[in-house]
Amino acid sequence: MLKVPEHQVAGHQALDGHLGPLIDDSGRFYKPLQSDERGSKEMSFYTSFSSNTRIPEHIRRFFPVFHGTQLVEASDGSGRKPHLVLEDITSGHSKPCVMDIKIGSRTWYPQASEDYIQRCFKKDRETSSLSLGFRVSGLQVYGNKESEVWKPERKVVKRVTGDKVSVYGGSTGILAQLLELKAWFEDQTTYHFNSCSVLMLYEKKLLGPKEGGSTAAEVKLVDFAHVTEGNGVIDHNFLGGLCSLIKFISEILTNPDEHSPRTCLQDSDKNDFPTENGAAESN
Ligand SMILES: O=P(O)(O)O[C@@H]1[C@@H](OP(=O)(O)O)[C@H](OP(=O)(O)O)[C@H](O)[C@H](OP(=O)(O)O)[C@H]1OP(=O)(O)O
């Protein structure tokens, strides 16, 4: 029996009769193939990437495992539709803290439709993409009390700017993984990852007498609906955004006091989680 993913933080969602991804109990994530060229682009990417023998194994682990496509009952009630069958990155977690960060100062690309380019121009300008080279697309953070979770609405997430971003779960784990990805992006010229996201995830553990804190963090790349061929050219847009994100996280780690939770919320959001402890997680 497929169900709506509880821990999805961005993108199209399978709620209220809309078309969106589903999960099963065996750790698979079913992403519906969008009917326009986005669906075929994402499938082409996964097919190409999974059979590309030049991708080093230590880089492959940053991508969800691809299990082909399958016809399954779509979440919008429109009948059986083709879905990409992917590894569910949140599987095995009960309190995953997740952040989706869309990389690149621009999400448009020359081959896209005029309409898409115009929409991207607007979103890139109105968010931190243009200024920072990345933007937060969605997040959820568990706190220290049993049911405490901070999952701000999309409109709150979109307002986040450079001085208000706070990174939950910095540390060597995340940083080391981002640096490993960066080294590959400095070299690879096969794909251009337009409008693609870095997903950061760690399991929140409740603070108790013997335990506390959180487990090792994971970095994954998601959303390949706009990947184009690299044609021997470095993906400067993604690489630039990634470098900027790395610098941003490094600065938080070196000056954590300047990035207290109070700086990440606007006055109107202060009734929301996080608490000080929740934001001080280190991964
Ligand atoms: O529909 P919207 O306005 O929520 O836009 C979607 C975006 O949400 P956002 O506005 O950035 O919060 C959404 O962004 P996220 O993945 O949520 O970061 C996608 O960009 C999506 O387009 P595509 O599937 O990548 O082509 C976007 O979908 P399309 O409008 O292009 O179908």
Ligand SMILES: Nc1ncnc2c1ncn2[C@@H]1O[C@H](COP(=O)(O)OP(=O)(O)O)[C@@H](O)[C@H]1O
């Ligand atoms: N393989 C996956 N496993 C678990 N969650 C995923 C996976 N891929 C995507 N997600 C969740 O779904 C969200 C949207 O994914 P994305 O591929 O960007 O969809 P869209 O194309 O609708 O924007 C991500 O922010 C993440 O929360």
